[in-house]
Amino acid sequence: MKTIWITGASTGIGEALARNLLKQGHRVLVSARTQEKLQALTNEYEHCIALPLDVTDEAAVAATIDKIEQDYGLIDWLVANAGICEYIDLPSMPVDVFRRTFEVNFFSIVDLTERALPLLNKSNAPRLVYVSSSAQFLPLPRAQAYSSSKAALSHFGEVMAADLANTPIKVCTVHPGFVETPLTDKNDFQMPMRITAEKAADIMAKGITKGRPVINFPRLFIGILKLINALPIRIRRKIIGKISRFQGDF
Template sequence: MSVQKRIWLTGASSGIGQAIAAQLAAKGHLLAVSARRAEPLQALAERFPGQILVLPVDMTDVEAVQQVGQRITQAWGALDWAILNAGTCEYVDVANFESAMFQRVMQANVQGTVQCIEAALPLLRKGIQPRLVGVGSSVTFCPLPRAAAYGASKAAIRYLFQSLELDLAQWNIGVTLVSPGFVETPLTAANDFPMPMQVSSDEAAAIIIKGMHQGKREISFPGPFIAVLKLMGRLPNWLRFALTKGMARPTSNKEAS
């Protein structure tokens, strides 16, 4: 086993986060796991007795997130890795453009993550080879239809982590930005468009963990999908429109009526 790490992982109740939690715990690491739903976190604790600190929280609640930080301080006094993976996705219906939806997505993905960073930083400063990890998205490599809110939130995550990397270097806190392509999770199960080169949660978790151990600054996968997205971002508009047509939403009922 690699040296046992003290890790805070958000979004551990399902999908990519749940798979990361199981793989890291199986290697003997100590994990503080967060998400709103306590039951799946509790199930992890029962599967890996003595290794899991169950810390349910809504990351949009700043005081509750601070209390999570205090609980980790009491338990371990430090963090070696903080993996801020929790996030949500909602799609834009442009015929019924709704600012409240943007607020929900930004509040969770951006402000929620920032609040977790606030709680994690003092602990990471006391950690061993500390690393702050943020989960963005490959959507930041190429604007896609209906993804204005989600994509904007993940573009914010990209800038946030890349900028913080410069500031945190003085304390030797490494920063990793994860940009997954399509991963099979409850979040993508609702998607009604093709999801090429989709990988399983377990595959995604293994790639992310390997990259973190290697101290990678950026982990994007799967490689061929990322290459296609980056290329698409540079295509002439007519071709980009043609290629993304399958993801666009037909005129909504409300608009048609």
């Protein structure tokens, strides 16, 4: 039985991953701000423990890590999954959206990483998992805040992997395409190849168990994004520009 801590586990991918790992018999510590949703999970599964938390609250993160250390002594897997997505509609570009997005999607994960490393180091098969996004592979319209935060996170993950190369801690960066969750339910555009959160969780659980350095899915979708990104920049911009909604109304 592994001790696995998942942030953003009250809904969507985090919740589905928690259920998947609980069904496999692991102890899963679930965090998010909404206590009632976490409670529903703990009522259902014996080895599920709710640790309600706002990941941007450094004092709360520190207290949660202390509690985990006291109660379990280590963390086998940390899955930094909590994230938010807000789109930008030019000509408005509110800097507070960028600050909010980076606080949750990037800075909180830096903080979490520093505090969790000593507990991960006590595991005999530790995994440090960052849930980034396929959005970081291709710059798409309206995603200035979201995809920039995820590009920063993916890069951070690779640098962490370089620094942890001489330790047993394996870093895994996850790049999901579109997944059916409350985050994408509010999107008003087409989401090709969208998969269920259960399918996403299954792919992630298998990949993390195998110690994969990156987990990209759906593969065809990611392949298409990478292909477009590899085109000469003028052609790439022409293709992507076709889906821009902004008509220059400043």
